[in-house]
Amino acid sequence: MLEDAYNERKSAMLRSRGWSTRIVPLTGYGSESQLRVFARVIMTRGEQDDPEEPTHAARLRAVELETRGWRAFLTTPAIDEVVTIRINERITTARTDRGGFIDLTVRGHGLTPGWHRIFVGSPNAQTIDVPVLVIGNDVTHGIVSDIDDTVLSTSLPRPMIAAWNTFLRSEGARKAVPGMATMYRELLAEHPEAPVIYLSTGAWNTSPWLTRFLRRNGYPKGPMLLTDWGPTNTGWFRSGQEHKHAQLHRLARELPHVKWLLIGDDGQHDPKIYTEFTSRKPGHVRGIAIRELSPGEQVLSHVIPVANDDLVPAPTEELDVPVVRAPDGYGLAPQVRAIWASDPADGPSAPGVSRG
Numbered sequence: 001m002l003e004d005a006y007n008e009r010k011s012a013m014l015r016s017r018g019w020s021t022r023i024v025p026l027t028g029y030g031s032e033s034q035l036r037v038f039a040r041v042i043m044t045r046g047e048q049d050d051p052e053e054p055t056h057a058a059r060l061r062a063v064e065l066e067t068r069g070w071r072a073f074l075t076t077p078a079i080d081e082v083v084t085i086r087i088n089e090r091i092t093t094a095r096t097d098r099g100g101f102i103d104l105t106v107r108g109h110g111l112t113p114g115w116h117r118i119f120v121g122s123p124n125a126q127t128i129d130v131p132v133l134v135i136g137n138d139v140t141h142g143i144v145s146d147i148d149d150t151v152l153s154t155s156l157p158r159p160m161i162a163a164w165n166t167f168l169r170s171e172g173a174r175k176a177v178p179g180m181a182t183m184y185r186e187l188l189a190e191h192p193e194a195p196v197i198y199l200s201t202g203a204w205n206t207s208p209w210l211t212r213f214l215r216r217n218g219y220p221k222g223p224m225l226l227t228d229w230g231p232t233n234t235g236w237f238r239s240g241q242e243h244k245h246a247q248l249h250r251l252a253r254e255l256p257h258v259k260w261l262l263i264g265d266d267g268q269h270d271p272k273i274y275t276e277f278t279s280r281k282p283g284h285v286r287g288i289a290i291r292e293l294s295p296g297e298q299v300l301s302h303v304i305p306v307a308n309d310d311l312v313p314a315p316t317e318e319l320d321v322p323v324v325r326a327p328d329g330y331g332l333a334p335q336v337r338a339i340w341a342s343d344p345a346d347g348p349s350a351p352g353v354s355r356g
Helices: 002-016 055-066 069-073 159-167 180-190 204-216 240-254 270-280 295-302 329-341
Strands: 020-030 034-044 082-087 090-095 101-107 114-122 125-134 141-145 196-203 224-227 259-265 285-291 323-326
Touching (some): 020 114, 034 082, 034 114, 082 101, 090 101, 180 329, 285 329
Parallel strands (some): 141 196, 196 224, 285 323
Antiparallel strands (some): 082 090, 082 114
16 A cells, blocks of 8 residues: 555654654553553654653653644554563563554463553564453443543534544543533442443554544543544545444453443544444443433534434334434433443343433
């Protein structure tokens, strides 16, 4: 591909000029038996640690500066770079792909349930610690959350506005959807061991930006499952729906004991995607919560002032799990709490919660 050839030539040129590489940490997750490790390696002018700060803090600050706004999409990936992953005393190696990413499954990692730090390095980059979440075998509750228009108010699908938001504005200019962060924190207060997985069609390039946004607005930390290129749902040579389907089915395989609360919005295809997944894997879903966009938000999302789900409704009434809707987290919270407290195997819905 032209893009691959361009990146390879640019990477070689930068190396010849003395550039090195930098590792961008991405949060991983896994079960007690296997761990999914993410990271990206990009070209950089050189590792310049601030002597006034701890080395690790300086590296993270440098990563954030290099991946803010438009810079995230102009970084040069380090292709076919050898990457070393150290988990306790175990060493595993991998090579980056065409985008400079690694997505590696490590079996028999030996970590206990909870949050850990593993170490990722390469011959031309300083080692950095990367967060990973190990989900215990006794965990039964989990949240899969969309990002755009679900936790973050955005006009992403409109190319011109998306470009403005992505390349020029900072995360501080974006707005959190009212009540969603509070709802997530309340759910985790009842089941603190429950993982929160953020599933989006956004690009991996935006991961540092999204991490800052979630942290700043009080959302629980959690792994993000993003795509390899493009800032919009219409995207550049990728299918957002296919990405979400694949990741949901992978979560079902990797964590069969977790029943997920699937949270999304009706601006794009979340009702359809979640319905199709639930129909195929009913034992893996606790319920579905859909944020309803306003007519104005629908216009920004896909030009017309009604939801895609209104035009071609997903057959949620055929599902045997609760499906709830509201315009924000404050409206969803009481309905979702009832789902969270119930067990899908119990049969009838909790009071006040409809099925389908």
